[in-house]
Amino acid sequence: MPDLTPNQLAKRQQIVDAARLVLARDGLAGCTARAVADASPLTKSAIHYYFADMDDLIDQAMAGHIDAFVANLRAAAARQDAAADRFWAAVRDYVETFRQQPGVLRLWFAYWISATTKNRLTAIETMHDSVAGIFAELLTDIGVDDPARRADELFSFLLGEVVRSAVTPRSFDELRARITDICAIS
Incomplete structure (x- = not known):
């Protein structure tokens, strides 16, 4: 991923934090892009923008x-x-x-x-x-x-x-x- 602005880095961290919450709550199988988007203030498309894949x-x-x-x-x-x-x-x-x-x-x-x-x-x-x-x-x-x-x-x-x-x-x-x-x- 190219250099990110501080705002973009903050959004990326929000997604990671939401994924941590989903993993702790729902386990690996429950950690989907939709579940992460629902647990964060960002959209599913933002998740795909900031991360190459769910892995x-x-x-x-x-x-x-x-x-x-x-x-x-x-x-x-x-x-x-x-x-x-x-x-x-x-x-x-x-x-x-x-x-x-x-x-x-x-x-x-x-x-x-x-x-x-x-x-x-x-x-x-x-x-x-x-x-x-x-x-x-x-x-x-x-x-x-x-x-x-x-x-x-x-x-x-x-x-x-x-x-x-x-x-x-x-x-x-x-x-x-x-x-x-x-x-x-x-």
Whole structure:
């Protein structure tokens, strides 16, 4: 898209914000140009003007959801003083987000399936790098060996755990014991 004026950038952001709202409310299948137009002050034709296709808009909206999720993890960690407490606060926030908002779980995995099918992996790579990066920083702060590898393993475990918890949730104490092993926390 050619250089946009500040007004055009603001309109584009309104569309992304509306798509975020629709995704959170109606899921991936419900995020249509009509639904986004109805949730924004702009028209369906404006959506098509500012975005090459719905996949581009959805990628931008999911990137916004990812940014907010990562900011919440950082905020949860920042509320703690001790390095170990910061790590556990971020892990708890990660798990609780999906437990308290099952629609988020459905949205993330529907998006993952759609994005991987269409080979649109940027937002997924960003999420992985951002979340694993936070965990690696926090593991570094508590002195874990090879924090980047441990953070990747933790992230994979947590992805599986949030899916599993939709059927059979484990207590945080059970998760904490497994995470302590995965991350080699002493």
